[in-house]
Amino acid sequence: MFVTPLIKDRDMRNLDITTLRSFVAVADNGGVTRAAGFLHLTQSAVSMQLKRLEELLGLELLDRSGRKIALTASGEQLLAYARRMVALNDEVIGRLTNQAFEGEIILGVPHDVVYPAIPKVLQQFNAAYPRVKVQLISSFTMALKEQFSKGECDLILTTESSETENSETLANRPLLWIGAPGGTVWRQRPLRLAYCKHCTFRPKVITALDDAGIPWEMAVETESDRTIEATVSADLAVNTMMEGTEPPHLHKIDHGGALPDLPVQRINLYGADTTGSQVVTDLADLVRRAFKEVSTPLSATHWNAA
Secondary structure, eight states: OOOOOOOOGGGOOOOOHHHHHHHHHHHHHTSHHHHHHHHTOOHHHHHHHHHHHHHHHTSOOEEOSSSSOEEOHHHHHHHHHHHHHHHHHHHHHHHHHOGGGOEEEEEEEEGGGOTTHHHHHHHHHHHHOTTEEEEEEEEOHHHHHHHHHTTOOSEEEEEESSOOTTEEEEEEEEEEEEEOTTOOGGGSSSEEEEEETTOTHHHHHHHHHHHTTOOEEEEEEESOHHHHHHHHHTTSOBEEEETTOSOTTSEEOOOTTSSOOOOEEEEEEESTTTOOOHHHHHHHHHHHHHHHHOOSOOOOSSOSOO
16 A cells, blocks of 8 residues: 655745855855855854755754864765755756757758757757757758858758758658558559659669669659659559658558669768857757667658658
8 A cells, every 4th residue: 555655834845046056155165154155144144044054954054163164974975965965956057047058949850851860959958958949951862962052051851862062961861652551552563753843862763773773654743742642542653652651641662673772871960060059959860869869760741751
């Protein structure tokens, strides 16, 4: 049987950061006089705060019997906690009010790798820097690289076939043939394809089909991911996506070799090594960690726009 312990009124006590700060200052400076100077307070004010802290805890924290003030055993035990509480207080105040942590960061990410990593990154970054706005731009790799080259983005992710000189590869994913569950359109010849106009996967797929001698036709060419999704879902065409990014209502095609194998694609990060901002560096670290923690392939609801 679980028994809830009774909480007496004397147990409902709260430590005050100001008194803890004075206690730490006395311990660090070896006495009340120097601590008062460090804190820009009078000696009597510091002494009063120490007395209040001892009364609250019902303990003697300072040994005043000698020429110099020393910590008692209880004081030494409290000191470690006091340091942590004061440091945490200062960190919270600094993050929430420091003007150095204000502003906006522009993060560009291709549609098909936004989920599941990026929402978690945004949540963690907002907790650490609530006064910094992250503007998320979801677009095509080529468009994002162009914006980055013009200085319009601080950080971008891309889906590319290789790591470039200025990029850092965060993950590797093979391209897969994707179709409707139980669909048969992938058996037809010419093979019906559905692609966005600016998809970087498209030329690689066409080259693979041509090399394999498989005739094809572009059934849908659009700038709308939703149009492609509807077409593929209706079993009117096939598409290709990075492994793990396919939505649950579309499936990997088990073609048994009837379609050519496709190359591995990389998720690359740009901007992490060129920024002089600690805030941008911290955001890049969160992005790295998020993709590292995804031990299984990515999953997404927005897709196909590489």
